[in-house]
Amino acid sequence: MSDMRLIVAGAGGRMGRALTRVIAETPGAVLAGALEAPGSELLGKDAGVLAGLPANGIELSGDLWSLSAKADGILDFTVPGATIANVAIAAERGLVHVIGTTGLSASDMAVIKTVTSRAVVVQSGNMSLGVNLLAALVKRVAASLDESFDIEILEMHHKAKIDAPSGTALLLGEAAAAGRKVALDQHSARGRDGITGPRNSGAIGFASLRGGTVTGDHSVIFAGPMERIELTHRAEDRTMFAQGAVKAALWAHGKKPGFYTMTDVLGLSDF
Known part of the structure; x- marks a missing residue:
């Protein structure tokens, strides 16, 4: 299987930068896009440079629809409003959607689960x-x-x-x-x-x-x-959350549509 092409949502934030670094270090994963809130002062900045890496030519964008045309998955550690806005686009494009956003309400979770009959979602309050x-x-x-x-x-x-x-x-x-x-x-x-x-x-x-x-x-x-x-x-370091999220994305690549958690990714369902 070819490398999994991943978009990092909230790429300008602390978790987003950690995700960018982990993707660069992980065999089988490549950064395909960097998403940031429309109007952010970081739009147009190089994702690699922001993450403390050499420039990678991937600029932060506020347009998920365009970014997702050539991607396989999205790693989403943002805020509930942004995550819910991303859900429909990710499902429409057939992306694996790894959601580490916290503060999701019961209604937010209901929205997320509406797409799992046709999309792969891995959601957890913690990815470690x-x-x-x-x-x-x-x-x-x-x-x-x-x-x-x-x-x-x-x-x-x-x-x-x-x-x-x-x-x-x-x-x-x-x-x-x-x-x-x-x-x-x-x-x-x-x-x-x-x-x-x-x-x-x-x-x-x-x-x-x-x-x-x-x-x-x-x-x-x-x-x-x-x-x-x-x-x-x-x-001790948020990098462990990023590593778990990338692991979850690679695990979910090619899985049947459905709602999964890190319990599934780590094989702990029957523990």
Whole structure:
């Protein structure tokens, strides 16, 4: 199979630049286009130079339709509005759409899933191997312990992050809820403040911290009578997310239309 031609959405941002670097280092993948928001001051800039690489002749563009004419996939770590705008074009062009955007609402996810009968979508709140293995462990532990063990999810990110809880925290929350065989939206406890009363049995709690330049720390705490289990993942460089996304794109190339996650990519479905 020939090299997979990939477009990086949000190519001027930190994740976009990391994706550009990882594509350049990955056999079987080539950069076919660099997408940026219309009106961005970075339009026309060389994607390679922005990523700290030699110039590659690929200029940032705001026109996904044109870029996608000669591409096989798009790596999308942008914002919900931009991702939803990209969904229809990616599906129309038959691109593999790898979505790492966080802060997606239930309605956003519904829109994304409307195209999966005819397009390949890989979506995850976190693309790293370690986090997805952690989620598998969380599901298994949650299934093994009864409600005498309270579940709390603690996450910390850099001060510029705009959504909370993080997509990874929600991914871990969904794993815990799946282990307990409950719906997360009916058992989620967030933003405790003031006189809240005692903790509700069966709740899955979230706490979000923001500050400095933290790439991403996540802990899932199972607090039981006289003992506590803590499962933790610490991200040290966003490059690992980019590596996971490129791995997901290469895995998805040639797959049947459908909705996939990193659990599928990493073969953890039956863990």
